[in-house]
Amino acid sequence: VARSLRSGSTGNLGVVLGEHLTYAFDDPGAVSFLAGVAEVCAAAGYGMTILPISGAPEDAARVADAAVDGFIVWTTSDDDPVLTSVLATRRPAVVHGGPALDGAALVSIDNRSAARAVGAVVFAGARRPAVVSQPLTRDRVTSTSRGVPIEAASYPVTRHRLAGLREAAEAAGTDWSDVLVAVCSRNDADEAERVATALLASDDPPDAIAAMSDEQAVGVLRAARAAGLRIPQQLAVSGWDDLPAAAEFGLTTVAQSLREQGASCARVALGEAPVSMAEEWSLVVRGSTRG
Amino acid sequence: VARSLRSGSTGNLGVVLGEHLTYAFDDPGAVSFLAGVAEVCAAAGYGMTILPISGAPEDAARVADAAVDGFIVWTTSDDDPVLTSVLATRRPAVVHGGPALDGAALVSIDNRSAARAVGAVVFAGARRPAVVSQPLTRDRVTSTSRGVPIEAASYPVTRHRLAGLREAAEAAGTDWSDVLVAVCSRNDADEAERVATALLASDDPPDAIAAMSDEQAVGVLRAARAAGLRIPQQLAVSGWDDLPAAAEFGLTTVAQSLREQGASCARVALGEAPVSMAEEWSLVVRGSTRG
DNA sequence: CTGTTAGCGCCTTCAG
């Protein structure tokens, strides 16, 4: 401890996992990201401090006081007060996913382009495209509505994906104001199953659903099975991330390596990588979509 | 940082994840344990420092120097040098699973009794019981042999489970020297599938396999399906942990809450819980076993 | 009630 004071460095990277620390470990994407961070930290002889975010106002102060040499912030919202704290420390900060900030590096794929690409496949030939979305804002309000105001989404990753999906829907001939968007409060198969069940039970059920994670897509598939729908003829479904579950269920999805992105974040935060650059993604087309 | 020096406390708990940090995040059990630790840390306003273990000799020194107020050690072996370092710091230490050490609290279920209970079910009516085991020693040597010398296993959790399974096998009428034990190097469905495939292809294939995790059990089930075996008539299988996969595949398993155990560890390390006490477990019998 | 100071433990620098 005294060594840290004297040397001015702590040998620790701080990882801020967004609003609810507890959820983070339940999200396989976040875990895979952490594995990437851990890998680089271990190799560099650095420790990795998970900064506890309970959602209370004192979180910001705690983060500011954390004994770490740099910060990695897991995907969060534009208005997350913790981001302000992190920047105020003037220590190296790397944001995963977004938001993009002056004074912080950004490690992310091009979510908008990826969403446009997966949307083109899942919405192909669909007359009633729909979206099962991750939260739009930090209050994690759930809703199901048409023509969601995209700019109101304060999670930039969600916002960019919606923007890409909008372009894809319009390219497929459906106006955004006709696209149903079901917003979930968590990234979780169970909740996605519930909202998808409701969507599919409506008078005018969707014939294509783009989900924002493989987890959610699995929930949608379960709802579709319960409703007796044939995939992809009656309902096309896409996921995101290409986790093992996507291969298992034959999901069309956007493949990205969150683990590699975690490693990139750590390298940038440690000054081992010069700048942040756009991360790679690719489209994986499987049997859950037409075409 | 200076505050820590002055006050003598860092507001951080250290979590040592055993030999290979990288594997830890791939193991759903470890992740669930971390979620429990994180929960308590967040509530107490503590940070949680993952101490990087690469397997190199300098790990011990790094752990000893870590800026943390207490340690939680995830299940490891009797001879792990990191344990010596942790004890030498004279800071509060809590070991999960084992080994039991003077000067450290232990949070664990009674693995031997639980193994005896699950063994009684999976080995019931079996004439050729077998075990798919987690590593016995830190070198993670793989082997398949009969009458494994249980006392040679330096991971106490593995040792206690083998001891319980031995009692169950003998109660079911098979001498331990006739019980095939396949030792894997990792806790992983793929490797378990490979070793189980080999077991099932032998001249005298087992008709009951107790695995040490649900992950491994899923691998065994895959091998059994590939071999065209009916479960449980031709092959009974049991897992351990009762993860979601166990319910999905109808696995008989030992249910324990690693998350709750992680929370217990954190509470004990923070001095919120008085002593360590035995954690709860229960037997969940599903269709993968006879009876 | 406000302002000053000593010292937490280590490392680096400088003196002997």
Place this chain on the structure above:
DNA sequence: CTGAAGGCGCTAACAG
């Protein structure tokens, strides 16, 4: 080449 000291930033205790 070995030994003493100052100071990292903060806070608790004490003096004014």
